Amino acid sequence: MSGPHVIRGAVSLPEAELTWRFSRSSGPGGQHVNTTDSQVELRFDLARTEALPPVWKERALERLASRLVSGVIAVRSSEHRSQWRNRETALVRMTALLAEATAPPPKPRRAKKIPRGINERRLRNKKARSETKRGRSGGWD
Numbered sequence: 001m002s003g004p005h006v007i008r009g010a011v012s013l014p015e016a017e018l019t020w021r022f023s024r025s026s027g028p029g030g031q032h033v034n035t036t037d038s039q040v041e042l043r044f045d046l047a048r049t050e051a052l053p054p055v056w057k058e059r060a061l062e063r064l065a066s067r068l069v070s071g072v073i074a075v076r077s078s079e080h081r082s083q084w085r086n087r088e089t090a091l092v093r094m095t096a097l098l099a100e101a102t103a104p105p106p107k108p109r110r111a112k113k114i115p116r117g118i119n120e121r122r123l124r125n126k127k128a129r130s131e132t133k134r135g136r137s138g139g140w141d
Contacts, residue, residue: 005091007052007098014051018094019043020087025078039078040086042094047071056102063101073097 005013022037046052046060048071064073075097077090 005095007095007102011052011056013044013091013095013098014049017044017049017051018091019045022083025081025086038081038083038086039076040083040090041074041076042087042090043072043074044094044098045072052098052102059103060098060101064097 005015007013019042021041021043023039023041024037025039046057046064046068049057052060061068061071067073073094075090075093077086077093080086080089
């Protein structure tokens with residue numbers, strides 16, 4: 001879990017800017033669950049970070065606006081019984097979320113003209129199908 005947490009390319013999450021919080025997980029687990037703080041909450045101050053290039057930061061702030069609380073993004077993990085595994089899961093979720101939010105927008109789709117031959121073939125087939133169906137009606141008296 002130590003080491004650089006790469007978002008994309010050479011850009012990574014600095015360990016110093018990550019804030020960890022631990023609490024007791026809900027759900028089953030027997031006596032063990034009452035004594036360990038296995039739920040993990042990972043916070044990253046997106047608004048104040050200098051680790052991301054300005055363009056990426058702007059993009060992420062715009063795309064994650066609904067998830068931000070005063071510029072801070074939070075990710076929780078509690079599916080594992082081990083705090084260590086929950087930490088790893090939360091970190092993977094955070095990097096994936098930031099990678100997706102900072103990705104460049106897709107290239108705009110260009111409308112292309114449908115070739116005349118394809119359109120004519122489609123209309124011919126459509127007319128033939130229509131004739132077939134019309135031939136089925138008209139009682140069998």
